[in-house]
Amino acid sequence: MTVYQAPIRDIHYLLEDVFAAESAWAALPGLESQPDAGMARAILEEAGKLASQVLAPLNRSGDEQGAQWSEGTVSTPSGFREAYATYIEGGWVGLSGNPRHGGMGMPKMLAVHVEEMLYAANASFTLYSVLSSGACLAIDTHASETLKATYLPPMYEGRWAGSMCLTEAHAGTDLGLIRTRAEPRADGSYRVSGSKIFITGGEQDLTENIIHLVLARLPDAPAGPKGISLFLVPKVLVNADGSLGARNAVSCGSIEHKMGIKASATCVMNFDGAVGWLVGAPNKGLAAMFTMMNYERLSIGIQGTGCAEASYQAAVRYARERLQSRAPSGPQAQDQPADPIIHHPDVRRMLLTIKALTEGGRALATYLGAWLDQARYADDEHDRAAAQARVALLTPVAKAFFTDTGLESCIHGQQVFGGHGYIREWGQEQLVRDVRIAQIYEGTNGIQALDLLGRKVLADAGAALEAFLGEIRDYASSAVEYREQLLGAVQRLQDTSHWVAGQAAADPRQVGAASVEYLHLFGYVAYAYLWSKMATTSRARQAEDPAFHTAKLATAQFFFERLLPRIDGLDACLRGGVASLYALDPEQF
Secondary structure (H helix, E strand, O other): OOOOOOOHHHHHHHHHHHOOHHHHHHOOOOOOOOOOHHHHHHHHHHHHHHHHHHHHHHHHHHHHHOOEEEOOEEEOOOOHHHHHHHHHHOOOOOOOOOHHHOOOOOOHHHHHHHHHHHHHHOHHHHHHHHHHHHHHHHHHHHOOHHHHHHHHHHHHHOOEEEEEEOOEOOEOOOHHHOOOEEEEOOOOOEEEEEEEEEEEOOOOOOOOEEEEEEEEEOOOOOOHHHHOEEEEEEOEEEOOOOOEEEEOOEEEEEEOOOOOOOOOOEEEEEEEEEEEEEEOOOOOHHHHHHHHHHHHHHHHHHHHHHHHHHHHHHHHHHHHHOEOOOOOOOOOOOOOOOOEHHHOHHHHHHHHHHHHHHHHHHHHHHHHHHHHHHHHHOOOHHHHHHHHHHHHHHHHHHHHHHHHHHHHHHHHHHHHOHHHHHOHHHOHHHHHHHHHHHHOOOOOHHHHHHHHHHHHHHOOOOHHHHHHHHHHHHHOOOOOOOHHHHHHHHHHHHHHHHHHHHHHHHOOHHHHHHHHHHHHHHHHHHHHHHHHHHHHHHHHHOOOOHHHHHHHHHHHHHHHHHHOOHHHHHHHHHOOOOHHHHOOOHHHO
């Protein structure tokens, strides 16, 4: 059974001490009546109980049993339906949903922490609900009032779920190649036909209906991505009074057999003239779907952080108990034949790497959540636009850096266990398998890196990047912890960005050659900003809770001395250029 304790103390620290969330919410129209510190703490405490007491105990059994397919129906593992009933009773699907249609309207800055707890406890279970939350956001943003009124209330309640149907067997990242068709009907509906693969939660036994958001082409659509529309296609048709009617022409052809997240049904979905309704404008489906995809990209990034936190907790417990050899500084457990391995330098290196990366990721998720709240609720149009630009810049970093370092962290956690980390009973090998997909779905991390460098940094001549770096420099103009290291890292990122821009002007292949290392360099600089904030906060509050703040300061020291220097190697690597990538002909590989 998975043992997991939600990191409530660290979350309170970020929301209350580092980011002053209550004041930030009070300044935003639409959030001014939303949670004060007491309500936020109550929500987080309840989410923590749900994660640790209901979801975590199902994690290993769900992995071993897996989702099962039989003649078009999917059964989730034992205990999932009961856990889901508990989950929707708490209203968690609609946590940050629109109150006009039954959502709770909580800030994203709060919701990111709830999602982390859920992923840490049981990633497979959590995927069923986060797809629903993302689908609700797309419907609320782009659909007609009639569709919103019909579909959002039961989706926020959790009685109906949502799915995102993009990928086809021949069209993954290149959505312009999709072949699914939508034929208009006289009554204003459409008949959708085609097949989609890799559809998370496309079929399951948790909800009475599933609302599929499907990308398809209209008969007169232009070729490529500019000819894609978005359609709402329910599994079960809905009568005029809101009750469920006949089964729609939607079926699950099979589910995938996967490396990890085995309790999450990954489906092949067939649409055979299924009844659907247009969401948003014709041929503008990608813009509407990206509302959901960007939500899911941050969420999947948080999956990386959650799995890393779970791995860290297990590794620390093991390292405190496992006796092997004597510490290099001399015996620590005088009454034992050997010392706990937590006294060995390499074990501490691994644990501190996980701790620094995970807490840095949690801080960046909080920071990005604050900007998402600004983009949604700020009353000034200029402020909303600036916030949206910051969100666009940081979303690929969050998705890719959280999950790349999440896998690194889970592997470190597994390594702490030695041979036992490779054995199923300890849970670490499942975390490695479960977190691995997060680097792949919702846009592979290589695509995220291309998006960051090509579309978010170079496309606007670095304006969004300069705004972010300007914020950091303004912060560092006062006396803050690790000021010189932070300013040096910012300058390194700026210089590297200028170098890549110059190289790309001469050879467009340079963007792809440099993008992954560039994203990682960006990620470490962003973490440095937030670790400086945390260190500065903890230095000022050290007397209030010495144990907590001393640990925070020590972890910040480790980050700046042992992890931030990675940017030197990343910079040198990407400056190696493109020539060596193309020195071989395809036949020589």
